[in-house]
Amino acid sequence: MLNLELTPGREKQPILIHHCIPPVPPSSPKTSQGAVRQPELSELYIKRWWAEGGLPCSGSRRQTGAGHSQLHWTTSERERETDKIKNAKIVFVVGGPGSGKGTQCEKIVAKYGYTHLSSGDLLRAEVASGSERGKQLQAIMQKGELVPLDTVLDMIKDAMIAKADVSKGYLIDGYPREVKQGEEFEKKIGAPALLLYIDAKAETMVKRLVKRGETSGRADDNEETIKKRLDLYYKATEPVIAHYEKRGIVRKINSELPVDEVFAIVEKAIDELK
Numbered sequence: 001m002l003n004l005e006l007t008p009g010r011e012k013q014p015i016l017i018h019h020c021i022p023p024v025p026p027s028s029p030k031t032s033q034g035a036v037r038q039p040e041l042s043e044l045y046i047k048r049w050w051a052e053g054g055l056p057c058s059g060s061r062r063q064t065g066a067g068h069s070q071l072h073w074t075t076s077e078r079e080r081e082t083d084k085i086k087n088a089k090i091v092f093v094v095g096g097p098g099s100g101k102g103t104q105c106e107k108i109v110a111k112y113g114y115t116h117l118s119s120g121d122l123l124r125a126e127v128a129s130g131s132e133r134g135k136q137l138q139a140i141m142q143k144g145e146l147v148p149l150d151t152v153l154d155m156i157k158d159a160m161i162a163k164a165d166v167s168k169g170y171l172i173d174g175y176p177r178e179v180k181q182g183e184e185f186e187k188k189i190g191a192p193a194l195l196l197y198i199d200a201k202a203e204t205m206v207k208r209l210v211k212r213g214e215t216s217g218r219a220d221d222n223e224e225t226i227k228k229r230l231d232l233y234y235k236a237t238e239p240v241i242a243h244y245e246k247r248g249i250v251r252k253i254n255s256e257l258p259v260d261e262v263f264a265i266v267e268k269a270i271d272e273l274k
Helices: 043-051 075-083 101-112 119-129 132-142 153-162 179-188 202-216 223-245 259-271
Strands: 015-018 070-073 090-095 115-118 170-173 194-199 250-254
Touching: 075 153, 090 101, 090 223, 101 115, 101 170, 101 194, 101 259, 115 119, 115 153, 119 132, 119 153, 119 170, 153 179, 179 223, 194 223, 194 259, 202 223, 223 250, 250 259
Parallel strands: 090 170, 090 194, 115 170, 194 250
Antiparallel strands: 015 070
16 A cells, blocks of 8 residues: 655655565566566556555555665655546445445446445455454454544545546445544545445344354354444444435435345436436
């Protein structure tokens, strides 16, 4: 992940970003001793490496030894990257665990060419990496608590930029879970054109998740933890829905209906954006 925070007073100076080095491409040249020569890692290569599962690392880590690479981005280059998503069509997708929002997102991607970005998937990828932060996130998830979403905001932005040239729009799945997070998203990335509120009864979501837990192997797919997650979800989500309803961009979708009937309602909401 690219950490592009600017040091106060140095906004017009080049930004030096230090990276954990991605795997060397197969076509990399070798030295006379047969060792692989570290190539110049293009911005696109680094983004592709990250998008395909490369681990993000802190920009504060200095890596200046032999075989290490440094990436220099000027402020104007950073702004140019952000400009790629300046006018992006953004749809927030909010729904409790087991509401079926993931299924509806898949259908939207297939029909409309949107990019589906799930904060939950990003978090689980971090857990799977085995990093120290991943271990902390796993402990939070096992307790059934909500992970602070500002943790993944930069990852969402980088993923959006990486798909900017091919995406018709973005589905931000599971974000925001609190008003402050929505405000921060709008400040750093952009405002949503629509909020899809995929909702089902609590007992329906519990049943769906318990069934999923039989095969998922996820630590948080047990009935006691699920109920706690739902309680936290509703307490956090109600203010979010109220906030965006004032703008008139919330479309509440009853996901108790069969999947295709739910999607017919979703289609109507997406089509209204054109």
